[in-house]
Amino acid sequence: MKTKEKIDVEEALGVIWTSIQRGNDNFDKVLSVIKEGVNENIMDELIKDNYVIKEGLKIRLTEKGGYLGKELTRRHRLTERLLADVLEFNREEIEKIACDLEHNISTDLADSICTLLGHPKECPHGAPIPEGECCKKSEDKIESIVVPLSHLDIAEEVKLSYIVTTNHDYLHKLLSLGMVPGAKLILHQKFPTYIVKVNETQIAIDSEVANLIYVRK
Ligand SMILES: [Zn+2]
Ligand SMILES: [Zn+2]
Ligand SMILES: [Zn+2]
Incomplete structure (x- = not known):
């Protein structure tokens, strides 16, 4: 199991990565979301540990911060698809379970889920699922169920x-x-x-x- 600190770091990086993808890279706006959604001091840690850089009014992710944020988003959205497609959970349950599971899935397991589901492009909310290695080399495309x-x-x-x-x-x-x-x-x-x-x-x-x-x- 990961520590609470590690989970918070991942959670925050997921939020930041998604915000930037959606065109919101204003440091203060993202900061207030993180403070409310994750914890008060997490941004200081992210900057100290070189996951995040403040550039003028903008927030930027470093290479390792961007990698972790994208990975977490991928695991979150794949978990949602797994719960919706295969296990037939309803939407409210999905959100809660996905947010726990996403921290406990390895990249290999994420790729296995992705392959099982036929390398889906979107989560059940219509948000894009970042591609993994499995999607790039999926000549063995199986049809999703x-x-x-x-x-x-x-x-x-x-x-x-x-x-x-x-x-x-x-x-x-x-x-x-x-x-x-x-x-x-x-x-x-x-x-x-x-x-x-x-x-x-x-x-x-x-x-x-x-x-x-x-x-x-
Ligand atoms: Zn989470
Ligand atoms: Zn979703
Ligand atoms: Zn894939």
Whole structure:
């Protein structure tokens, strides 16, 4: 097991790496997130141990800081996919468990999970999963057991795994129609729109959305 200090360092580097990726590299803004989310003094430690550099108003990660931040983010998002795809946990549970597990997974284990899942590109929230060594040399691509609806053949019967969406109104509409995790779906038509049957109800789905609905074969 890692010490609390080590976990805090990883947690903070994960937050900083993600912030910079999203275009927020303002030192003070990132600092306040870290203070609240991790601990009061962690930034001083990160600077002292040469993980982080303050450059004017900007925050920068050193090579080793960037490496650890990216690795942690990769482990976090892969764990989320594992929990959602294979173990079928719900979203609230996923966040908590992923945040614990991410600190206890080796790079080798992360690569094994990644390979098992077919080198997924995104976590269940739609955030990109940084590539690992396994993804770069994955000529032996296996098909993931969880695929977007758009990859199915007509008449295939599947179970809904999760829906990637940032549009909550649309998500709620789908949920109200019975498109909930675990629901059995049959694909009836792919063109001009997708038509799926869920509990005796036929639902039309446009092709853009069909890429966001992940199902388990
Ligand atoms: Zn964590
Ligand atoms: Zn996520
Ligand atoms: Zn991979």
